[in-house]
Amino acid sequence: MFFIDKNDPIYSALGNRLVSRFVESCWQPYAGSYINLYFDDFRRGGGMFKLTGCQQHNLCCYCMRLVKETNRTLEHVVPKSVNDDDVLRRYQYSGLVSPYIFILKNKNVHFHTPPFPHIIAYQNLVLSCDGDIFGNGIVHCCNKFRGNKDIIPIMFDSSVGQMVNYAKDGTMIYSEALNSTVLNLGLEYQTLVLIRKMWYTLSVQFSVDEISMARADRSKFVELLEIMEGMPSELKQTFSNQTYWNLLFEYYWFYEYYRGDN
């Protein structure tokens, strides 16, 4: 995982402006109320996708998958459905979630930002994949798999690189305090583990140029697997398949991770 700095002034200024403008556009003075101040209306504008995509290099904040328009989502760190101030405060106590967000309960009172309503706040939104790894409608990880379950938003901790690591066999290394977070996000799902193990295996033997070639042409990739020493047959068989080959390269981040680790 990598650190997402919600206090980075460039992104937070843009994010806050986006949210403030949307909030203001929803205020109807004659009705004395906010109209259509909903997450879905905000999301449709597309601005927050662009902003978080830019900040996160279009990578899912949890599984590191390169997301596309078809599987990208905006994940609420404090779940969208939360309506209880105690729950919000619990997230904020961690020091990882901004104090400048609140739960909007009364839409008949004109308010000024900050603070920002948690359903659309830049500080509460991150780019995530939908967790549908194979594109068959079944979710295994990340945003949709998590739903409303509790997590510790470790991607907001600048030491996330020390807190979460990946072993050579593709499993994750983390402290006991993160057990339920990893479980609730499905990050040890078997296919994700296998993909990481494959990237470790490839990172040991192949250069960036060789991997770029294999990314552009599946037959080159299969050739590399053939000449590779010590490639477990399980990995060779799985990733020679077109679906897995495509999938593998969506998690290219792990190639860089393991190369840096070697």
Ligand SMILES: [Zn+2]
């Ligand atoms: Zn993901």
